[in-house]
Amino acid sequence: MPIQILMPALSPTMTEGKLSRWLKAEGDAIKSGDVLAEIETDKATMEMEAADDGILGRILVPGGAEGVKVNTPIGLILTEGEDKSALDKVTSPSQAQAQTPAAAPAASVAAPAPQAPVAQPILQKSYNGPTKRQTVREALRDAMAEEMRNDPNVFLMGEEVGQYQGAYKVSQGLLDEFGPKRVIDTPITEMGFAGLGVGAAFGGLKPIVEFMTFNFSMQAIDQIVNSAAKTLYMSGGQQRCSIVFRGPNGAASRVAAQHSQCYASWYAHCPGLKVVAPWSGEDAKGLLKAAIRDPNPVIVLENEMLYGQSFEVPDDPDFTVPIGLAKIERAGASVTITAFSRMVGMALETAELLAKEGIEAEVINLRSLRPLDTATIVESVKKTNRLVTLEEGWPYAGIGAEISAVVMDQAFDWLDAPVMRVTGEDVPMPYAANLEKLALPDVAKIAAAVRAVCYRGQK
Amino acid sequence: MAIAKKQVAKAAPKAPADNLLKLYRDMLLIRRFEEKAGQLYGMGLIGGFCHLYIGQEAVIVGLMAAARPGDSVITSYRDHGHMLATGMDAKGVMAELTGRSGGYSKGKGGSMHMFSRETGFFGGHGIVAAQVPLGTGLAFGHKYREDQGVCLCFLGDGAVNQGQVYESFNMAALWKLPVIYVVENNKYGMGTSVERASASTELHRRGDAYGIPGVAVDGMDVLEVEKVGRKWLAHAREGKGPVVLEMKTYRYRGHSMSDPAKYRTKEEVSKVRAEHDPIDTLAKKLLDGKLATEDSLKEIDREVKDICTQAADFSQSSPEPDLAELYTDILVEA
Incomplete structure (x- = not known):
């Protein structure tokens, strides 16, 4: 059977177009990739290339024709071994093969619309184990240290997290315990190291990326939202990204507009992210540990003004605060x-x-x-x-x-x-x-x- | 999804002729696949953006011939060729293009967003240059785990002026990460030529400031690409750090399906096609060297066409995703 040449859609919005002119005549030999005709779309004049080898057997729609609907047969190609008599066997050009999924939405309406899950109250378990008096800063440090001892794939990277012991001293002592392979001082390069962290997470590691403050995360927000948050969905559940972005968020004191901003609603806006904001030492330790263990990207919004405050903090390496519970x-x-x-x-x-x-x-x-x-x-x-x-x-x-x-x-x-x-x-x-x-x-x-x-x- | 890795094997070929025939076949598979994709787009079966790789086949095929299992590959949105060359199944790729449940991303990613953990393909990324820090991170992972892997991180000539490329170069050089930055210079970032976009057009020298070696390569010659690839993959594997390989190549089609490509002349395109086509060049080599006959090449063409026809059929018979898929894969259930 001769191959039908169909009027192509050459832009995402094109439904019909003008067949400006044919660049091949009936009887011409054609090779896949040859320009067959010029088509005027709703946007521009485009060249239409052949997808098959053979001989242009018949032109069904002449050059100059306007308003040719997408998927209308416009010509016939004779394949190897076929002669002209085959052309007449194509009596009523069928468009069956050109069925587009356009019919699908109708079916969609009939099916019951899926519902987003509705939350049910969950009973909170209160912690009754041993505690110790700690600052929020120490609680965060202990959370990281415990999880790094647990899992060799967990590492910390960011500006001044190693030798300087953290711009706000949150990572104090970690370089000594875990060494430079797992406590990594980065250059000042937020978009770069945020993206590098996401790539490492794609490869199966569990990075903790520290922003010196979340104000600087705006430099990296494309990597957080487009790369970290959306990839699981875009890959149909295949490509995971287990990563923590953490650092102080919100107003500090007398540092003016560029260094005093709350990113809670920015990140909480995005499906694919989890966002937590600890207050107490218990929150800080339990939420950060849960965040590190979580198989998803988690934003941990800390607060500089809280780092020095002391609380009774659970002293148990198994203690975590479940994400999603108030x-x-x-x-x-x-x-x-x-x-x-x-x-x-x-x-x-x-x-x-x-x-x-x-x-x-x-x-x-x-x-x-x-x-x-x-x-x-x-x-x-x-x-x-x-x-x-x-x-x-x-x-x-x-x-x-x-x-x-x-x-x-x-x-x-x-x-x-x-x-x-x-x-x-x-x-x-x-x-x-x-x-x-x-x-x-x-x-x-x-x-x-x-x-x-x-x-x-x-x- | 369970997809057999039968189409392209990464294993080293046994004899030189086998190697050449495999390179020919792998390039032809991409060419025919992309032509078929263009056709399905024309029929309205593929929506949105669709960036074809026709003309550039030698770049990915040559480099994959040099790579080893365990290496990782990441690129931007002109990505169908990379998927096929890493061994992803043509059916799954085509069904993703048509937005069907049999696609690699269950129809939720489309042309620019596919992944395969089995073949080491990490996407498929839609934001120009975002894949460069990501690929640098994959290389960081290879080094962290000491698994001897190298990341092949592809970017276009349009991406080289994004800041995050240099943030990545700096860290990769600083930490001697096993990453090959492959700049596919096809001369145009969408409609803007390299000369109109880049103050320095020697793109292989973009790593100079970081002490990263750079090589300009004839990206239309698959054997040259493979040879250079082998050398620098070994370099990276030995812990000597990154390299920038500028592949001088050409795309025959527009930037995306709706680009009429008025920024270049027809003569320019025809000249490259006639004189430098990577597939025709290799075919000539095979025939002149008596390593293949017209018939054996035709046989390869038939086999490849069959794969693409079956992929196209599957991409139309595979059902659209179930409506319940709207709410799945947003988060991994802990």
């Missing part, structure tokens, strides 16, 4: 406050102040921002009927905006007041001490929001 730090029935990282401490402080006014706030330490423990938040709101979200970052499309939407969706009928957000101001961080203070949440702002959702004036 912790109720303080129970209360009057109002729910959600917070993460340094803001948890501020929320607790505010709760003590408000208790004197007869307002008992329930403080939820989110711990994990993706996946978000929506079940714990919703259960709490069903009890308190009021919600204030707290974060250091900007309000626009922030974590508070997401939580507000979740509560509207899942607990609308339980709300006795509109959800209020307490956030950093919607401005780049100023340097001046008085303006910086004004740009960040504080106890007074949180207390005012809580009183507002409780319809209470200030005492």
